[in-house]
Amino acid sequence: MAAPGKLSALTAGRIKAAGMYGDGGGLWLQASGSGAKSWIFRFTLNGRSREMGLGSFSTFTLAEAREKALACRKLCAEGIDPIEARQVQRGEARLEAAKAMTFAECASAYIESHKAGWRNTKHAAQWQATLNTYANPAFGNLPVQGIDTGLVMRAIEPIWATKSETASRVRGRIEAILDWATTHGYRRGENPARWKGHLQNLLPKRSRVRRVQHHAALPYSEIAGFMVDVRSQDAIAARTLEFAILTATRTGETIGAQWSEIDLASAMWTIPAERMKGGREHRVPLSAVAIDLLAVLPGPSGGPFVFPGGRRGKPLSNMAMLELLKRMDRSDLTVHGFRSTFRDWAAETTAFASEVVEMALAHIVSDKVEAAYRRGDLLLKRRELMEAWAARCIGSGQR
Structure with a gap:
């Protein structure tokens, strides 16, 4: 990999024709021909060639782009893929920002994003009502990243035997919201509300605790x-x-x-x-x-x-x-x-x-x-x- 220094700020600024212009050290200036230009870092790691965008030419100077490329070369020297390292860093940043994202806020966002696909507005109201009654009092104001098995149990265990059908719905809704939060990068790890292989080890099957109340019928x-x-x-x-x-x-x-x-x-x-x-x-x-x-x-x-x-x-x-x-x-x-x-x-x-x-x-x-x-x-x-x-x-x- 050639040492950087082939480009100068002046020549980089004058480039108009579409193409890739190398500075050395894996740093390239990509020109689209329409006036847009961006910095690219090219590297090969474990036999795989990749390209990583380093930002717009209008945002980062040549000197700043070289600093970014240098940091990427150091990661490659350690056997670390800089693209994957950046994804991890961004995920951590999202998680950090999500500390202010509460479960109740995630629940509201989930309902808002899904209600168009539900049969009627009553369904959305039922979701919100059950969460307000059982989930939010237990952990609604807590960061969604902090929801663990103990908190989920606090919400559903008191009603598991007496209101088994409602408790099952609440558990499923908590699970769906936490999955949504994970997909959006607001939390990491296993879903503490999942049933199979998890809560089923802590709670009895509904069939064993459900008290069936038949509607009064005439012979x-x-x-x-x-x-x-x-x-x-x-x-x-x-x-x-x-x-x-x-x-x-x-x-x-x-x-x-x-x-x-x-x-x-x-x-x-x-x-x-x-x-x-x-x-x-x-x-x-x-x-x-x-x-x-x-x-x-x-x-x-x-x-x-x-x-x-x-x-x-x-x-x-x-x-x-x-x-x-x-x-x-x-x-x-x-x-x-x-x-x-x-x-x-x-x-x-x-x-x-x-x-x-x-x-x-x-x-x-x-x-x-x-x-x-x-x-x-x-x-x-x-x-x-x-x-x-x-x-x-x-x-x-x-x-």
Whole structure:
């Protein structure tokens, strides 16, 4: 490698033509031809030739560029790649700066950068709410680089046995935020919130501590008598509950139903993906009983919603059916519990395949089953299922 000194400040400043102009010692001046010039250090280490940018000619003088090149040559003499050494130095500088970057700030940045890809604003609000409740009190104001296993355990261990599902979500969200911080250079090292091979050694499996709380459900043997009581109630909430039971749908899906989603000619209710828990469109074959029920409602002239609320243009309140159950002295039941009634009835008294029942409940099934559904095979079977369920609900097949 030739000693430096081939260039002078004057000649370097006069260079206009595009090309590489050597100063010696691995230092080169690169001219683009458009007037832009920069300093380059060329070196060979372990048989590998590399180029390293040393900055703009307009920023660093020839003397300063030679100092930079000298420092690089010294590293090469020690067997150290100057490019890799600079990356390490910059990473350390970012970590130093990140000492003021708290976990709470990283969490806010993570949510902001990801919320555009989430289904709705409610999801972002849920993230922030759980972090504010469980993570931030434990270490929200601490530097993200300082978050360790002990702090993560402080946030989730107190609720692991009593609120296992929430605790699992919190752990996953902390893990995601710390991974984001690591990718951005705000922290280093293993993720203390990871489950596999780490927290699983400190906490019991959720399956061993989870206390399953089933929604209060009516035995299917009592559904016909209960439906008689519901039909005797002269209230829109009663028609809504009746429809929810007949279609085995969730509260939100039922009260949000719009006339534009219902095709009376084909007896089909198509719930758009954005209103479904699973995030995918769901088609509900409507039984003859369900169609008859819709016929007694005001129809599109009463507004866009099938089950309108007290204010025009608004759906029925999500509490209306629960209030109805209270008035009927059936506070022992929940609306969601009727989906369990439907499932128990189908499993114990019919020959319908479990995949058909799961699809009727809008549960996620395998891709193979989903493909069959898209061809229409399961849709036809589900129509038979819903007609059989309607017959059970009205008792002895009488409408």
